[in-house]
Amino acid sequence: MPEYREKRLLAANSGLKTGFGGLAMHIMSYLQKVYRELHAQPELSAQEAQTAAFVAAELKEMGFTVTTGVGGHGVVGVFPLVGSGPTLALRCDMDALPVSEETGADFASQNPGVMHACGHDSHMAMVLGACRYAVANEERLRGTLMAIFQPSEEVGMGARSMLEAGVFSRLKPFRLVGIHNWPDLPAGTLGLQSGPITASTDQFKAVLRGVGGHGARPHQTRDTIAMAAAAVQNAFTLAQRRADPASPQVLSFGAIRGGTSFNIIPEQVVLEGTVRTVRSEDQALMIRLLHQAFKAAADLHGGSYELMYEEGVPAVVNDPAVTAEIAGFFAARIPDIPVVSEGLASLIGEDVGCFLQEVPGILLFIGSGQEGAVNELHNPRFLVPCQTLVTGYKALTSIIAGYLSK
Structure with a gap:
């Protein structure tokens, strides 16, 4: 094996060969480390320069080909796996909110008046963790993994800006999966529902x-x-x-x-x-x-x-066929994680719907509710629990394995 590839795999936790059974301690530590670092340095919509730089550096270290400045501060990482096959895109958002944090956490926001009160820090951590899984298991996978880190979701501009900048002009995925933590669901569960789920x-x-x-x-x-x-x-x-x-x-x-x-x-x-x-x-x-x-x-x-x-962002409509495919992956690979499949629709907005008008896909909810905690997005005392990071990682790696396994 060439030295550069060996170093790349070691950087991506080469000992990890499955992402949906037991979870190795090093990947748990990585998820928490990334989440805490990003939580402490939140940036408002259209101002995500340092966040984008952090994400780009992580992807480059893994061996991704990285494009920055896509539709503002958008970052796109592309990783060709061993063997030809389809392209799967994972999408997460990067921006924070103009909220003064009141969690008292030792990793609380260091930027006064700005907070990751919607949990976008956790979304980035989960997608970066899933990217490490793909790199570590590239010999078992085929096709290409695309990681999309989108700016300006909170103001409904980021997805359209990335599309206008040609995010899919060179490489268009055949499936796209967006994620969002969801405090209405208990931590340790997933939400996957066909059809309209946002407005x-x-x-x-x-x-x-x-x-x-x-x-x-x-x-x-x-x-x-x-x-x-x-x-x-x-x-x-x-x-x-x-x-x-x-x-x-x-x-x-x-x-x-x-x-x-x-x-x-x-x-x-x-x-x-x-x-x-x-x-x-x-x-x-x-x-x-x-x-x-x-x-x-x-x-x-x-x-x-x-x-x-x-007219603002379009409704998010989960593709029925993609929903069924991913439900099958979950049943086969992570049967111990409960999946809620109804009652998830709401009238909030999420601009991943712009991407889903171009590529068949879904928005996956990852439970972040905790007993006795503040379970409300955009609240100054809201934090995403560690269990949510683990559940999201397992879900994303099972999707990668489901679509891209040889």
Whole structure:
């Protein structure tokens, strides 16, 4: 064996030949080390320079061909295995949140006001661990492993930016697996469900315009406060009565701005909110209903309206065939890990859906809930437990072995 390959395999724990039975102590130590280092140095969306450098260095040490600066701070590692075969992509996110950490952990954030409160540090640790498994077992595997470390997930921009930068232009995988820790599931379990599991995350702003005046003389005005009250009620009523109750969706208003004093009817009121849907036809219907609601309110009071609607990240839809394939891998290779296959859908957003519109794949949930702990993403006291790292590693290595074994 050439010296460079021997060193590479030793760096990737060459003694590890299975990733889904017992777990060697050195890989457990590696998972925890990476998780803690990344947790202590969080970076906000579009600012993940040091995180990207850390990830790139780890991949290069393993022997991956690494491309940096993909769609911002995105990192892509490619590792050809021994023997021709398909390309499998693993995707994780890198950015942190503007949250001041309150965990009290000895590896807590060293960047004031920034925290990995969504667990993206754990996602990177699990994917890097799975990459080490592939390198250590390359003689038993075929094809290519692609590792995608995506920036700016929290602001819904990273996946699209990487796609626009041509992340798949040279090498397009045949399957893509994204991961996310999930505190609604107990640590030590997995969540794998076919079909829609997250929603499109759209936002809108409506401007209602009228004629302002004295609060004692409303008949001389075109009252935008009255328009706004009617618009909100119209929208809620239409969304409730016209939308398909069998399809998950929600309309919420988050801001109403207008007026400067208790006795002045303002010239303008601004409404802002969000729409979450899992089907494109529901999204289109909701846009039509908002126009209908705002126009009716404006017409009633002699005013006008303008609706600005911004489509956000698409819904994540787990491919049924890929879901079945991976469920089979889990049953055969990690039967001791419980897999939840229903009740996982929610109306949160996750921009891995952009990748899944290009490549058949799934978003896999890895349980991170702990009894007596804070089990809420984006909370300043949330931490991902070590058991989650182990479960995610076992899941990813079983997927690698399932798709890429000779």
